[in-house]
Amino acid sequence: MTLPCIAAARHFHFASHVPLVIGAQRFGWIRRRDAEHLLRWPEVFECSSLAVRIHPRFDHCAARTEALAPVVQALAAEGVITGWRDEQYAVRNAFADAPMAWIERAAARFFGTNTYAVHVNAYVPGRHAGVAPQLWIARRSVLKATDPGQLDNAVGGGIGNGYGVLETLAKECWEEAGLPPWMSRQARYGNTLHVLAEIPEGVQAEQIFIYDLALPAGCVPRNQDGEASGHWLAPVAQVMRAIERGHMTVDASLVSLDFLWRAGCITSADCEGLAALREPANE
Template sequence: MTFPCIAAARHFEYSAHVPLVIGAQRFGWIRRRDVEHLRRWPDVFEISSLAVRIHPRHDSCEARTAALEPVIAALHAEGVIVGWRNERYAIRQRLYDAPLAWIERAAARFFGTRTFAVHVNGFVPARVTGEAPQLWIARRSVLKSTDPGCLDNAVGGGIGDGYGVGDTLVKECWEEAGIPAPLAREATPGRTLHVLAEIPEGVQAEQIFVYDLALPASFVPANQDGEASAHWLCSAGNVRDVIARGAMTVDASLVSLDFLMREGVVREHECAGMAALFHPPEE
């Protein structure tokens, strides 16, 4: 059995992209064909065949944010940046670094900046089922801007402005599955995944914090924010088959595989390449 999500998570051709540079450090990846969209703003970007550099005259977070805002608005109006969220994401390398700039969430994929997310494997433990654990999976709303209608984890969401890992976990557990905060806080960490992949919107460079949450057998997820249209409780074997068919989003497939590997449902030799995703890509 093969799992296409593993290859998809590192489907990235370096030669087809140029780094987005601030100061002397890379903070993103831009597709070469998208660089042409940026040439009309020479006061914002210094562009060469090797890199797109935010002009050094913008030498603070506030200045970079102000310089990028009209660029992002114009590209959105032209349909180059899609899926507007009215949510700010920081440009930074690590989650708790000081931001170099703030940008609209939808623009993070265009610029290939690092994003951060929390996903939760909601499961009924083997001690309750009497056999292998069962996993709750969700179907994304057909109105979602990314992966509409695809299968997903019980809970998953990006870490936005003003939130940390724990805050996001509690918030998303309630919004996506109706899991109350005291129960959500019982989630335990799995492993951390690192995705670097070209996607239709640009580049996904994302660090995913995986959590497991044992749920009572009587609990049924109830979406609160309209982002999921249904939930199902599935056997571990069924979830493995769904992942193999590619019916689940890449992110959710990887998160579920991490759980299934740790539970012994999927063996490591079946997941060639998965181990590399637990480490940042070599760049």
């Protein structure tokens, strides 16, 4: 049976959304009911039952950014867009692409634009061959805008304006777990997962870069930015129970499952459907 987190990562109905189009390309997915809000700005959007198109008069990144900013601010003031972060995210279809526009991070889910994140499986290796590793698990602060109080990976965060993958990895390792740069540089790339899911804020279209970081015994992650209330070392069985019972966020569940599968702690039958998340969802 497919685990709830894997099903949630691809819970998306294309017919309930319209594409956000710039030029001739899709750059996001907007819920049909949310697209109705954009009818108030005909100077910015060309809206139809088939698509929401940013008006072609905005023909470069700076012009689109300037045109979208007051729309996002108005929708946030009305409570349509929630969780304001005062952080800019790029609108682009691949991480290496040049941005088509910049929008407030909270608006990325409203417009369903691609976002990018780094998650780290911090673990303690088994003491000898045949002994399973243990994973460091965090509990999110109850003050977090999303998934308050849920269990999480030891380290995880979105890639913001001006940061690359490795810069974000180092930044989040320190902020979320107190791990210094020399230690974060030992992290090894594990995999990339793609999420396309309907969520309360709109659409999560996210690419998650997964890294694994072996920590020595006695090294205890300590949160620095108030986003986690604590960390503890969990055996495989405890991690799996948390995932199965929905006590861990969807993203963190997927990242943990991917690590446990690659480490040989679980089989493909235990994480049915996970392999499909290594490729973007078909449209």
